[in-house]
Amino acid sequence: WAAVAVTAVTCVALPLRAAAVHRVVRVHSDREDISSVRPSRRRTVAELTLLVLAAGAVESLRRRGTSGSADDLVSLAPVLVGVVAALVLVRLYPLPLRGLARPAARLRGAVTHLSLARAGRTSASAVLPLLALLTALTTAAFGGSVLAGVQEARDHAALLAVGADARVDTGAPLPSGLPDRLRRQPGVSGLSAVSVTSEAKPENGALSVPLVGVDPADYAALSSRTGMGAFEAAGLREGTAGEAAPALASTATARMYGTRPFPVLLPDGSTLTVHITTVLDRTPAVLGSDFLVVDREALSPAAARPTTVLLSGTSLDGAAIRKAAPKAASVHLRSEERRSYVDSPLQTGAEGVYATAVAAGTGYAVLALFLSLLRTSPDRTALLARLRTMGLTRAAGRRLLILESLPQAVLAAVGGTLTGWATIHLLSPGIDLTAIALPSADTSSTGAELRTDALSLVIPAVAVLLLAVGTGVGQAWWSGRRGSVQELRAGDAR
Structure with missing residues (x-):
């Protein structure tokens, strides 16, 4: 009887669930995309909570600095700032798309207007990779700026110790x-x-x-x-x-x-x-x-x-x-003095941690964008197949995919660069890199401050843009090789 009961439940569960779902037949459902769905109250409360936590962490770090005991909230300040900025940009994401869609509708050709319309009709869950992108880019920019500040402090300390690139004294x-x-x-x-x-x-x-x-x-x-x-x-x-x-x-x-x-x-x-x-x-x-x-x-x-x-x-x-x-004569070279500052395990270990943060941040940003584009790949392939039956050329299809993926990539690149720059300027008064840069530093003669590193801001952002463009080109080329027969199946509801 136990086996019969399990078998009956297993066989009846799926039909009952289908009947409950289709109890009220709905031919059309409301479109749930970022252009029409308003954020819920729970999301607003969660975002405000993160904003308060980030503001508290930044203010605590600016007041206490890194010389005292740092708790987890202070340590998470760069990530919290990146997350808050990402949430703000996600809310602002539909606005430029709506503003660009109107003038694009008056242009000759439908590729630009169609790409902007599809970018604005992305489901609300599709902007989650944007959060990962901005957080990863902010982390990479912060870690790169720490490494740049350490290098600059060591160069300056070596210059103060020698007075020039080389010194000959008798x-x-x-x-x-x-x-x-x-x-x-x-x-x-x-x-x-x-x-x-x-x-x-x-x-x-x-x-x-x-x-x-x-x-x-x-x-x-x-x-x-x-x-x-x-x-x-x-x-x-x-x-x-x-x-x-x-x-x-x-x-x-x-x-x-x-x-x-x-x-x-x-x-x-x-x-x-x-x-x-x-x-x-x-x-x-x-x-x-x-x-x-x-x-x-x-x-x-x-x-x-x-x-x-x-x-x-x-x-x-x-x-x-x-x-x-x-x-x-005693001969001192600035380069030799500079190399003497990297003997301490604290310095080499801290540099390794921040270098890993830069690499991991860049890798996560690229992975988030790649997975986001991969998730929407079947839908875009089917769209290209349908449009080619209406006369869309391969070049136009390639432009369509590139323009559709560019808004999110451009927003992530620009927003990540600005967020990284703002995070560094907000946190720099409370961060002293002297202990990381110099093994036995005299803080009265030199100090290591957190400074903006242009390469750490630009390189991850450019990598995100190149990946977005490269993915669109690659998908258009691959769908052109496969042909349109497999995508135009009868009963395809997409």
């Missing part, structure tokens, strides 16, 4: 022919020979301030290239004999001695009277926060002899520079 007067030999080395595009006196005493006092004698033209060009204390070369050449020599000074030195003329006692016993004309935060020749920079012509012959050579250029050969420099 602490004593250099041989007379050394600057010319270094200038001829491969990759060297600029050179500035300076004299650094670390025992200069302003106002004959007990405090010492590093005094740098430079050639104004070469040193101004170097400062401009490195972005460390750029100044006008003419500012160091002003003045006549008997007047105080103009000088560049750090903020701390200028605060201590002011802009009035004051004497500076040099180690060789000579005295130079200077007056500060320009205040700089940093200068390439001195790595500290206290310095005075004057024209080398104003110094005595002994104090004016160069002790340091600062080199600029790309792909500098460290071995060749060390071979040309004296044995007692």
Whole structure:
């Protein structure tokens, strides 16, 4: 009897369900697409809840930063911002389609109007891939910007540690022919020979301030290239004999001695009277926060002899520079200093996590778009088959599929780029990348901030657009090879 009961239930279940569904016969049903269906109240409440959570996470991250203990809500801030932006764009998605459909109806030919009409008649569930696309693109942009901020912080820290692309320092007067030999080395595009006196005493006092004698033209060009204390070369050449020599000074030195003329006692016993004309935060020749920079012509012959050579250029050969420099000289390259910042497991592991986030975000965006197009592939193939019986050419069919898939792809690309840009600017005040960028960072000298990376914003968006166009072209080509007989079956209700 148990077997008979199971068999009866199994046989009767499907007919009873069919009878219940068809109890009221409906020949036509209302069209449920994004152009006509209004969002339900539950969806509105859910979207507002996500908006409040995202706003709270962003504000908490901006106030507390990443230095303190971060909870899950703060960690999810980039994803929440992307989801909220995606929900907003999904609500706005039908508006541009309706606006474009009206002028397209007045154009010659039906391809543009038909493609926009079909894009607007997509079912409401078909915009779910748009959520995945925007969230994935935002994640990829955020991860790429973190990596770009780390790279920029390391480059800047290496520049602060060396002062130029390469530095040759002896602490004593250099041989007379050394600057010319270094200038001829491969990759060297600029050179500035300076004299650094670390025992200069302003106002004959007990405090010492590093005094740098430079050639104004070469040193101004170097400062401009490195972005460390750029100044006008003419500012160091002003003045006549008997007047105080103009000088560049750090903020701390200028605060201590002011802009009035004051004497500076040099180690060789000579005295130079200077007056500060320009205040700089940093200068390439001195790595500290206290310095005075004057024209080398104003110094005595002994104090004016160069002790340091600062080199600029790309792909500098460290071995060749060390071979040309004296044995007692210390040679530092910016590229070697830069490579020393990636030894810590924290830095390499964090970089791997964010690089994986970029790759995963881009991959999920492409996969979401591909699955969305694959889901609607049978319907579009059948449409092409019917239209070809009415004279539609293969080129027109290809344009139809491309134009139909472009609105969602363009909205995802543009919306993802704007959302990623906005997410980075919203979260950058609360995110400090110094611990990821530098193993033993001195936050007083350098800091790593979250900055917008153009490639991380543009490349995933372009990949989405190319995939949308490529899929439409491929499907039109494949449906043309198969022919229209299989798609025009009797009783096909699509």
